[in-house]
Amino acid sequence: MSILPQNHSEENALLDCVQKFFTKHHVGKLLKQCNGTKEKGVSSISLLKYKLGNIFTGRSMYMQQRTGSFKEDFSKNTFYRFLNSTKTNWLRFTTLLASDTVNNDIRDLTDDSRKIVFIIDDSLFNRTSCKKTELGSKVFDHTGMKFRKGFRMLTLSWSDGNTLIPVNSCLLASSKESNIIGPVKAFDKRTLAGKRCKLAQTKAPEAMLTLLDTAVSAGLSAEYVLFDSWFSNPAQIIDIKSRGMDVIAMIKKSSRIKYAYGEEQLNIKEIYSRNKKRRGRSKYLISVDVMVGKENPIPAKIVCVRNKANRKDWLAFVCTDTTLSEEEIIRIYGKRWQIEVFFKTCKSMLNLIGECHSLSYDALTAHVAIVFTRYMLLAMEQRQNEDQRTLGELFFFLVDEMADITFCRSLSILMDALMASLQEILKLSDEQLADFTADFEARLPEYLRKALHPDVVAA
Secondary structure, three states: OOOOOOOHHHHHHHHHHHHHHHHHOOHHHHHHHOOOOOOOOOOHHHHHHHHHHHHHHOOOHHHHHHHOOOOOOOOHHHHHHHHOOOOOOHHHHHHHHHHHHHHHHHHHHOOOOOOOEEEEEEEEEEOOOOOOOOOOEEEEEOOOOEEEEEEEEEEEEEEOOOOEEEEEEEEEOOOOHHHEOOOOOOOOOOOHHHHHHHHHOOOHHHHHHHHHHHHHHOOOOOOEEEEOHHHOOHHHHHHHHOOOOEEEEEOOOOOOOEEEEOOEEEEHHHHHHOOOOOOOOOOOOEEEEEEEOOOOOEEEEEEEEEOOOOOOOEEEEEEOOOOOOHHHHHHHHHHHHHHHHHHHHHHHOOOOOOOOOOOOHHHHHHHHHHHHHHHHHHHHHHHHHHOHHHHOHHHHHHOOOOOOOOHHHHHHHHHHHHHHHHHHHHOOOHHHHHHHHHHHHHOOOHHHHHHHOHHHHHO
16 A cells, blocks of 8 residues: 555545654654754644655645645744754754664564665755855766766665665765855854754765764664765775674776785776686676775675676676675675665655755755655555564564565566656557557567566576
């Protein structure tokens, strides 16, 4: 069942769902711990609850006021003062809420042998104009490979392979003053607002460690930290390893980053060229043991695989847990794809970009935290609806644990979403959609066709 209301009659069910989530995870208490309080008037928890559920009703506060459907007992000024508050620690709030959700709900549904991971990635938080947006910057979008206006939303998430829970994030402005377009307000660096602005202008590798330390201090734990090549450098890997967690990351093909291989310092291209590649249906091309870092090097394993998007190209992964097999390294790194689905869901369905037009950095931070809370609510509803182990003690012991989301399942979800969008926007009939699907699949490589129809291959 879906908790997204399709008509007015389902709004009460939505409100009940939100209230249940707030009560179960003590959201009001957590918000109070993070200075999210008001001296008088409407309580902060009422404002948060309204903002959280507003997206599911399909109308913003502005449109509700215009149409006369706004029924709350607070004014828009009260609502905006809540979002613009400089004293509310939204980073800590989402971290504590994620910790409560994971440790009190999901941990009991997850077997001890399952690999738990932290996933770190960033996504563009674009703004059409940044001249008046506080700390608005020109930031590099590595997806489009060019500079854009806005922020880099650096995000840390937790995953057991089936359910992803966003932990915390930071809207990163440019660390170069010349790239900052919007105004920069002066704050006492000892205050929360000052620390928030300082973190926003920190380089991504340093901010990444801050998010990770905040998560660990709140009681979250994971065996591995996953990230792509944009955050992969020896110093970063060593810092995370020193915190008691292993790293599985994609390696940047840079000639300046070198690893100790044998008695030489070689970059990844030189290591790849000096080793014989495995042939046949092997899942990887080469696997070598190296030392990462110069001053205090640590042992690691590098695994190179063929790039499925370009069979002539190859990708390399580094893992600081040398006891893992090559197949297990590849499988665990595959969990990183979940954060890409998370970004897509937040932007397309939870209105991450288009809902908040505030010029205040504090309000933008609050908005991102509330969108993350929405996603946690949806993630827990999905787990409750799909995992039969949540139905009671009998089901907990008799029903198998939910499996990790596979590549075939992820591809099937993308195809279903694509077909639904085509039929909705282009108004295709069922026959036209079937013809389009057949023609589209015929143009795909064989391994993708097999992934889309695993039952046919098995038969």
